[in-house]
Amino acid sequence: MRVVVARCEVTYSGRLDAYLPPAARLLVLKADGSVLVHSDGGSYKPLNWMSPPCATTVEAPADSDPAGATEVWRVRARRSDDELRVVVHEVLHDHSVDLGVDPGLVKDGVEAHLQRLLAEHVDTFGAGYRLVRREHMTPIGPVDLLLRDATGAHVAVEVKRRGEIDGVEQLTRYLELMNRDPLLAPVRGVFAAQEIKPQARVLASDRGIDCVVVDYVALSGRDDPTARLF
Template structure:
């Protein structure tokens, strides 16, 4: 991982356009090719970013940029779309690189971990003919909670959350983009499963062709039968 603290402005062009005026920010360049722009407050989320697969080119500024104090221009381009992130560097304050090695992945806690175990055992919850291939299917960017196959034999990546929000959908989207490049798996469809799914997350998931499933924890544990409920 490469970390650069720099005075910079940032412009994003593609499906949407956005501009960050000149300020001091942290630029994070990860080994997977992603580039993230962080500020010192406001949120743990980056102000802007480019997800892999993408390429980055470093160029000298043109005369107008040089007159504005720009010393270097980074252009990060998404290889599958026309999206482009342009970072205009005015001054580099600090820079360092670290080899973080292979991350073992997120260790899930409490109910979420148990949900994964229970759903893997009762994968037919997702539909007739589903079968579990394995839990914690490892990819280059982390483990998919469950790799399953549906009644037609199509591979299905299942991401499980207690509360499903947009971040979880984005996480599953990254897994699907990577897995669909594997000829031994493709095509791979996605299921976003949670005890509660926020409306915005459901809208985003369905727009990307990801199916949403609300999980009943007690029913999966065999402590409640939905068919015997009065309401």
């Protein structure tokens, strides 16, 4: 990866035309060929960019280029006529580094992690609960957790990161089918998520489904009570 801070102006031509007047900007050239133009704002989103496959060439400025230009980058797309043209006036910083092969993003707190943690800590739902099985299959798909409560009655738990109406509807369909099975019925439903939308709570209450908000950090054992103010 090459990272350049330069005073430059940028023109994009092709499917649309765009122009960035002269200013100090961050130019990022990645090993995959992509080129991104950033300002000191706008969060992660570049002002303009060229996605691969593309090729970059560096040329001396032509007579028609603005006065003071020191070099011109021409970034051409290989599958279209799009072109990103960067006219560099002054390079303030230029650094290259080999980042190597990236191992990829490992997401934490996804539904599979929540399901595993809740299966290990079924007391989250109340005293006396025990796990029957994870991924209990129904005719239309698996419900995340099948539990028994302190009285021995079955409880079906659907786990989501973000609890919305669709998740409640999904659990409702599972419960309807599970309650037709004389070996399981009666089966109660619990909708568990890190965050549950108000509309989902209303629908769950109407369907007789309990809602449980899960504190993922505390459940995973990474919460330090001594660090809390309250």
